Amino acid sequence: MADLTGKRLLLIIGGGIAAYKVLELIRRLKERGVSVRVVMTAAAQHFITPLSVGALTNERVFTDLFDLNDEREIGHIRLSRQADLVVVAPATADLMAKMASGFCNDLASTALMATDKPVLIAPAMNPKMWDHPATRRNVKQLTADGIALIGPEAGEMAESGEAGIGRMAEPMAILAAIEEQLAPAEQPLKGRRAIVTSGPTHEPIDPVRYIANRSSGKQGQAIAAALAAAGADVTLVTGPVALPAPDGVTTIPVETAEEMLFHVEAALPVDIAVMAAAVADWRVAEAADKKLKKTGKTPPKLALAPNPDILATVAGHGNRPELVIGFAAETNDLVKNAKAKLAAKGCDWIIANDVSAKSGVAGGVMGSDSNRVHLVTAAGAGGDDAWPLLSKTEVAARLVARIADHFGDARPRRRDEAEAHPS
Template sequence: MLASKRILLIIGGGIAAYKSLDLIRRLKERGAAVTPVLTRAAEEFVTPLSVAALAGEKAYRDLFDLTDEAEMGHIQLSRSADLVVVAPATADLMGKMAGGLANDLASTLLMATDTPVLCAPAMNVRMWDHPATRRNFEQLQADGIRFVGPNEGDMACGEYGPGRMSEPLEIVAAIEASLGSGPLSGKRILVTSGPTHEPIDPVRYIANRSSGAQGTAIARALSALGAEVVFVTGPAEVPAPDRVEVVRVETAQQMSDAVDSALPVDAGVFAAAVADWRVASASDRKLKKTRDGLPALDFAENPDILKRVAKLDDGRPALVVGFAAETDNVIEHATAKRERKGCDWIIANDVSPATGIMGGAENAVILISDDGAEEWPRMGKDAVAERLAHKISDALAG
């Protein structure tokens, strides 16, 4: 899918630079030509020799290389590529890009190019969350720079949070999507995510223990494969992904309405932890303790979004994927849920407290379909999302 495409790869100076070696290999496997550029700091992590050997091309390093600059080589380099990829995009590089600085080869190329630019940020979580980085990120987005990641996870420095560079295959998928050659290009996919909050009164609500991390990762992975993603999310703990249409909701009814508005779609992935019940008549005032004891709450059943969409006669998505969070007899309960809801696949997992999956960084899922139960190894939620996105791509292509 990347045959004959030319990628100018700018490698920034961070520990994640080691991933650039695998990224070059993956791009070359797909037929792309890769021209590497290293910052001075990048050479502290990967050598020009290893980069050049994998790329099969010279690794450019110095703005004032007289041989190359005799014909304004930095201008030629910046404009001969189909896409400029910055991986890792460090806080320093992002700051230079946002500020319009051009004091080395990498920043000069980025200033001189009229080619689309894709950045894969990588930095410590505190650096990513710093107000200056957030301003630079927003400015670069406004300038039309595209981003993949960063992911959330363990850092080389020992901290945990957002700031990890996306994995090489995620970046490859984002490159394909940027060049209009992703396997899901032209497909519109709905993803629901996060919990719903069902009000009891103005200060209390019923909710599920969902961070929204897995649904967010799935939306990001589908977008990276080129899909147009409509992301309907409840009040999640994690930020919504970039480059998707985000629809924020609170209650199950609002989520149901948002899903209806998003149809038709080619596929629906229903990862949200929708509350099964709501208070039939939520109070408009805070409920107080009284001598009469506990207040009586009358419950009503929430709309079954997955079942309704899966059983549509007109406009049913070609692929409907549900989720089943279970604490016992996982396969048995999830298989029964798939039959009851009428969906094509169920992604089941064991969320009992001993697993540490609910709210954690990893997941261990079982995909249940007409072919039976396919158990996946425990892996990070981003890796689960990437694997599922590729399976969805294969299913829609078939």
């Protein structure tokens, strides 16, 4: 159980029959040492009284946007910001509609608009109201706005006896969702350093033309973001992509394979290397420094030269990361080819992805938001694994969970140790 002592919650109680359950929630929060401030809507006060809420929270209860005393002493803006989390329970259809549309004509909706803190809502309403197209739209909008939902659940309604989805989540389930929001997520890779490569490379033919491939960089970026979320200190070396740089990651944009290798080697030593970039195998041996002119009918002949093998270089490096993971995009004999690549490159794991038309990914893996991969490990017995069709974010989360398992409870190496004793 996470320690919630001293955490501050702003609880907004809406006018639904489930308001009575919120008294139990407040008790549980107080037991966990959470300080709870409450705003009640006018409708909520028909169901439970500010007196009982105030008696449980041991704080004054806020009900009126235009209360002179409240506004002078704390004000709706401070009220909405002096909290680590804002919870709406029960979140009525009306409150959800206001939130989705940005209305603020009472204290509850104004505080919700003014807050800069995460918001969690526990919807509760009649199943017909929950199924109504307006509520469906509002749920979609609220989710897109980054608002977290707990429930509603299926069951019988308190007032009408109707069955369906709409019952507010039980107080203990809401408490668990609050705990998830308030307690910082576990960071199993804290203290670890990682390098991720991502995207295509562009190999110039002349100043305006280049050789490239269809890699979008989505999978590599998702892995970089997931490693950072797990606490790793991540450097992302990315070829040209149309994606914003992920938060919390040091991003180094490059064009060519040679630039990519330079920045990868400069980032060593690290604990984890995930080489997800689709590096061009060849470059034009001598790129023209002026635009090639279309003269006559004979096209220019392009002599190609091999690019450096970044994965093999990292896997064979004097400062080799403890865990080197490569990617293999295959159209046939997925696992066989991935195993051969793993041996040839000297890396520890290969994520083989099926880029063939039969991968099950509509329109093909490259550029898509989904991926179907097979994890092949050097030991083989280390848990070779065919993963189902997943979003690239889910593939990243699974991979990072496997990386975290690999490092287990081992003490993270400090950077100076890593430099003194390269693996």
